Amino acid sequence: MKKHVIFLEVEGGNDKGTDGLRPDTMPIVNSLKAVGWTAEVIFYTEAKKKELIEHIAAEADAYISRINPGNLDDESSYFEMLRQLTNRGVVGLERPEVMMSYGAKDVLVKLRDTSLVPTDTFAYYNMTDFIENFPKHLAKGERVLKQNRGSTGEGIWRVELVNKEEVDINGALFTAQVKCTEAKDNQVYNFQLGEFMNFCEQYIEGENGMLVDMKFLPRIVEGEIRILMINDQPVNVVHKKPAEDADAFSATLFSGAKYRYDTPADWPVLIKLFKEKLPMIIGILGDYDLPLIWTADFILDTDEHGNDKYILGEMNCSCVGFTSHLELSDDVARAIVKLVTKNKSKELA
Template sequence: MGSGASKGLAAATSAASPEELKKALEAMSEEDRKKVGEALKSSGGNKAFPGPVDCSSVTVIAKDYNGLNEQPAEPKFKGALCQIYVRSQPYGGSDKSSNGHRYDSIPFANGMISAGMSCQLIHYTHEEHDKFFDLCKKFDFLIVRCNPGQIKADGGDQGKFDNPMREVRKAGIQAWPSPDVMEKMGAKDALCKVATMNCGLEDTLAYYSEEDFGAGFKKTMAFQPRVIKQNRGSSGEGIWIIKLKAGNYCATFGERSCENDEVLTLMEANDNHEEEHTVGEFIEFCVNGCNDKSGTWTSKGVGKYLEGGKAAGGQIVDQRFCPRIVEGELRYNQIGDAVVGIPQEAKGGRYLGSWRHWLHLHLLRPGRAQV
């Protein structure tokens, strides 16, 4: 089709009403309708997986790619940003925008593109596990933005995802962050390793069994308001700010333990919703999820934070709530053992940033900094 014919077709399409276009499509043969569909898929800013690598082997999850810069014609390196869309949750998870991408995915990709590299946005689905990792082998680097816990929430298995990602790295393809870094630095029990340092809190505990959690939480809860965190994740789900409704805290740690029937006020950090439950109900929810014993919950999560045991990442971290978090917080960014930036979180709502680690270490050279 020549340029004149293309312009004529575009003008006719622009002048037609939606009903006229519908009738025109209905009058087409199946083969012609297929051509139109393929043309729509491969044109404009909403082209599926825009970039130099053919990603048609996996399902398109994203609704659009609006805001994504044009990929370089001859990229220095070919990269992909890997995401997970939780199909049972609104928008695919609380870290997602309405387009199906994480809020920061397109800015991440645009940063790579600005540096002369291509960066295509792809989604992992456990049904297409093998196809996904075959596709990963076509790239020079991978930016992994699959929030811990979300692969499992979508019906997949984190371990099954991590192992081939390790193999990809062994093949010389960079993957950031690596599964090993996520396991060692992403796990929230890292907070316990600094508990006795002058920057830590001595009543920071990690639980790996129902018995330890039941006994430990009753003791810490009687002492100070708490932040209870499931193992990993940065979306705030399973991270609770908890206070005794009666406010009857003891003066020293270990002086008393809560009873099962004491009432708690809880706020979950992913959406700031509030609930009231007894100590016994909260422990049951964290261990076994929603059932008759744990009562009715409005949380988007399902509890069961110890499921699978320590080997599968089942753990709970119990830390004292720091009320001055509403004044803002500092993040220390490091490369190796050198501090390269100290950005400050802006002041905000009641619990701004209270579910985040008070210290964020971004280690580009693992092994240099000691936590």
């Protein structure tokens, strides 16, 4: 093995430090060097794609993708480059199929037949399905719609019927008044249902377009619990409590949520549950190696016996940061060495 890793970044974006890099990239680079490996950071551009493929395939054992999908002009072209690299023997952290399995919102639909996700969770991949079925679900109670690839709460909507009587046998009326709150900033908007559904077409159109529809969990006001994972190990837990405004449900810092950083030992019941479910999750999501750095977000709910239960609200692995705990870079570096060595050993077997 070359023991050389290339980190892929892109210029620009609100996730960069003063040096133009993500704040958590160089700590990992330095931690790799401390264990005898080498690493470099390369900025991806579409114009240099062919040149990058040749350089990475010749020089590196692995690539580490540190690009937020929102900072790419053409995600599909970037993914196509990553697939070419893995086809040429470069270990991908992460491969596109892993990013889509663990990072797309419809992971919730794939897991809805498990105890982690309510069974009345749905995905809409076209407007016909959305128009036919969303009013039926809304008639039964508040819903949350989530666009596929949004970040910081953008395109995540809490939707509530203002008048519960504005329904018929097909569900909520298209003329019904709905109160819609976006998680980005807890801003409330009033629409007719038909208007709002037409507005949501932007989330369904285009490549990888899709909306997930799940019931609103009122105990979100108690906080969302994010488990930060380095491969198969929980290393940090963030308790994210929404602002105390009447309509607030967003757990993003931008929206005014308060964050508390805990250890996995502070959440023994949740950590035990999640670790027990990991083999099942891996199997359902394609039997891939777990991502290098990823998260799972949970919200408290109450079961039929009045006991607490944890509901999975989201998973992410496309470009998870750990800027609040840069000391984790040593753990990340060790995981990189382990994963690359394991995959390279498979090639030689």
